[in-house]
Amino acid sequence: xxxxxxxxxxxxxxxxxxxxxxxxxxxxxxxxxxxxxxxxxxxxxxxxxxxxxxxxxxxxxxxxxxxxxxxxxxxxxxxxxxxxxxxxxxxxxxxxxxxxxxxxxxxxxxxxxxxxxxxxxxxxxxxxxxxxxxxxxxxxxxxxxxxxxxxxxxxxxxxxxxxxxxxxxxxxxxxxxxxxxxxxxxxxxxxxxxxxxxxxxx
Numbered sequence: 001x002x003x004x005x006x007x008x009x010x011x012x013x014x015x016x017x018x019x020x021x022x023x024x025x026x027x028x029x030x031x032x033x034x035x036x037x038x039x040x041x042x043x044x045x046x047x048x049x050x051x052x053x054x055x056x057x058x059x060x061x062x063x064x065x066x067x068x069x070x071x072x073x074x075x076x077x078x079x080x081x082x083x084x085x086x087x088x089x090x091x092x093x094x095x096x097x098x099x100x101x102x103x104x105x106x107x108x109x110x111x112x113x114x115x116x117x118x119x120x121x122x123x124x125x126x127x128x129x130x131x132x133x134x135x136x137x138x139x140x141x142x143x144x145x146x147x148x149x150x151x152x153x154x155x156x157x158x159x160x161x162x163x164x165x166x167x168x169x170x171x172x173x174x175x176x177x178x179x180x181x182x183x184x185x186x187x188x189x190x191x192x193x194x195x196x197x198x199x200x201x202x
Contacts, residue, residue, distance in 0.1 A: 002084040002085050002087070002088035003085070003088045003089060003092065005049075005081055005084065005085045005088075006049035006050060006051075006052060006082075006085055007030065007049070007050045007052075008030050008047060008048055008049040008050060009030040009031060009034055009046060009047075009048040010045075010046065010047050010048070010089075011034075011045055011046045012045050012093075013043065013044055013045030013093065013096055014043035014044075014045075016043075017041065017043035017044045017045065017096075018041065018044050018045070018096060018097040018098065018099050018122075018123075019044065019045040019046075019047065019089070019090070019093050019096045019097070019098050019099070020037050020041065020044045020045065020046050020047075020098075020099045020100070020101060020199075021046075021047050021048070021049075021086060021089075021098070021099070021100045021101070021110070021121075022034065022037060022046060022047075022048040022100075022101045022102070022106070023048075023049070023051075023061065023100070023101070023102035023103070023105075023106025023107065023109055023110050024048070024050070024051065024059065024102075024103065024105075024106045025103040025104035025105050025106055025107075026055065026058050026059070026060050026104060026105045027058035027059060028059060028103075028106070029050050029059055030048040030049060030050040031048070032048075032103070032106075033048065033101060033103070034046055034048055036192070036195075037101065039196075040195070040196045040199050040200060041199055041200065044099075045093065045096070047086075047089050049082070049085065051105070051106075051109075052078075053074075053078070060105050061078060061082070061105055061106065061108070061109035062074050062075045062078040062079075062105075062108075062109060062112075063075075067156070068130060068132055068156070069132070070108075070132065070133075072133070075112060078109065079109065079112040079113055079116065082109055082112075082113050083113050083116065083117050083120070086098075086100075086113060086117075086120050087117075087120060090120055097122050097123070098120065098121050098122055099121065099122065099123045099124065099125075099199060100113075100114070100120075100121045100123075100124040100125065101124075101125040101127070101195070101199075102125070102126060102127065102129075103127040103128060103187065104127070104128050104129075104130075104156070104157070104185070106127075107126040107127050107128060107129035107130075108129055108130055108131065110124065110126060110129075111126055111129050111131055111165070112131075114141070114144065114146075115131075115135045115136075115138060115141070116138070118138065118140045118141045118143060118144045118174075119140055119143065121144060122143075122144070122145065123144075123145045123146075123198070123199065124144060124145070124146045124147070125146075125147045125149070125195050125198060125199065126146065126147070126148045126149070126165075127149045127150075127187060127191070127195070128149065128150050128151065128154060128156070128157045128162075128185055128187075129148065129150075129157060129162065129165060130156065130157040130158075130161060130162075131161065131164075131165045132161060134168075135165075135168055137171075137172060138172055139172060139173065140172075141169060141172035141173060141174045142172055142173030142174060143174075144169075144174045144175070145174070145175040145176075145198075146169055146174050146175065146176045146177070147176075147177045147179060147194065147195065147198040148162060148165065148166055148169075148176065148177070148178050148179070149178075149179045149180075149181075149187075149191045149194060149195065150162040150178070150179075150180055150181075151180070151181055151182070151183045151184045151185060151186065151188075152180050152181070152182055152183075153182070153183060153184050154183075154184045154185045155184060155185065156184075156185045157185065159180075162178075163178075166178050177194075177198065179191060179194040
């Protein structure tokens with residue numbers, strides 16, 4: 001059933017606190033960002049799935065054919081599966097604000113879900129996403145607040161593609177912030193500060 005479609009970590013939110021879905025990067029697992037979320041939002045609930053694709057032993061959320069070249073058929077099927085998983089957990093927590101946070105491969109599956117079903121989230125953090133396709137227009141994105149973080153010299157997620165994603169989201173009416181640092185694919189302390197401020201915002 002969708003609630004248990006993935007091996008996952010879960011923690012219930014305290015009354016009045018949000019539910020945060022977190023999505024690890026390639027080679028991470030369901031615990032990669034639970035500590036970070038606990039520091040930023042101590043009362044938040046957490047749902048953190050483990051990617052169910054293995055690439056040379058590393059956990060991922062969908063298959064790729066090469067660096068930056070996705071298996072789009074596989075991505076479509078796994079986006080549908082993840083959307084059902086998220087929807088089931090959201091429905092199990094009625095009235096609770098829902099946030100999403102993903103890094104790298106986790107940001108990509110989160111973005112794929114958001115681009116098709118933005119109403120599942122109120123607030124989303126995409127850390128170093130790479131969306132190498134032209135998303136279809138979706139005016140429902142206008143209800144969403146998004147923080148995109150990236151490195152100006154990221155060899156895995158080139159800055160022009162990050163900026164193209166931001167422009168697409170803005171064109172659909174989403175509230176978008178772009179936070180850049182001067183490094184590459186690593187997560188920096190300044191990036192974490194922006195994420196904390198974004199998720200804690202009233």
